[in-house]
Amino acid sequence: MTYFIADCHFGHKNIIASCKRPFNSLEAMDEALIANWQARVTEKDDVYIVGDLMFFCPEPERYLCRLPGRKHLIIGNHDPIWMKETSPAFWFESIEHMEVIELAGRTVTLCHYPMMCWTESSRDGLLVYGHIHGNRYDSFWPMLSGMENALNAGVEVNGYRPVTLEELIENNRPFRRGE
Numbered sequence: 574m575t576y577f578i579a580d581c582h583f584g585h586k587n588i589i590a591s592c593k594r595p596f597n598s599l600e601a602m603d604e605a606l607i608a609n610w611q612a613r614v615t616e617k618d619d620v621y622i623v624g625d626l627m628f629f630c631p632e633p634e635r636y637l638c639r640l641p642g643r644k645h646l647i648i649g650n651h652d653p654i655w656m657k658e659t660s661p662a663f664w665f666e667s668i669e670h671m672e673v674i675e676l677a678g679r680t681v682t683l684c685h686y687p688m689m690c691w692t693e694s695s696r697d698g699l700l701v702y703g704h705i706h707g708n709r710y711d712s713f714w715p716m717l718s719g720m721e722n723a724l725n726a727g728v729e730v731n732g733y734r735p736v737t738l739e740e741l742i743e744n745n746r747p748f749r750r751g752e
Contacts, residue, residue, distance in 0.1 A: 699722045
């Protein structure tokens with residue numbers, strides 16, 4: 574199985590208030606994210622982390638060792654900071670700023686940042702991104718409002734858990750409409 578997730582921000586207490594996450598403490602948020610991950614992902618699954626896995630985390634291994642699956646990191650703006658504290662190549666199958674994969678007969682471009690154009694964007698190719706958290710297209714990134722094939726993998730949009738491509742598509746429908 575292949576899963577996607579973005580913007581976990583493990584170790585980032587202020588993300589709770591700034592993104593209105595439903596947790597009353599950093600420990601509650603981190604443990605819920607880990608439990609949700611462990612409930613879905615096996616060691617045989619691929620997980621594409623579309624940026625910002627952690628935030629200023631002095632001990633990244635205490636999270637990484639608890640996250641099963643073959644992890645692929647798409648580097649986000651906060652990742653280079655915590656990556657200096659560990660050996661990323663030990664924990665990740667791949668580490669890229671952008672990656673293009675084939676999945677379910679479609680070309681999927683993975684980038685932490687939303688883009689206006691990507692590989693096969695004019696031919697039903699998908700973009701999976703993060704960075705904007707739960708902000709709606711129409712208010713925060715109006716340029717994406719008509720882009721049906723751009724999918725936000727942020728935890729705020731996807732139930733604070735890794736999701737399949739089908740779930741990602743479904744979870745983004747109300748997100749696009751501003752529901």
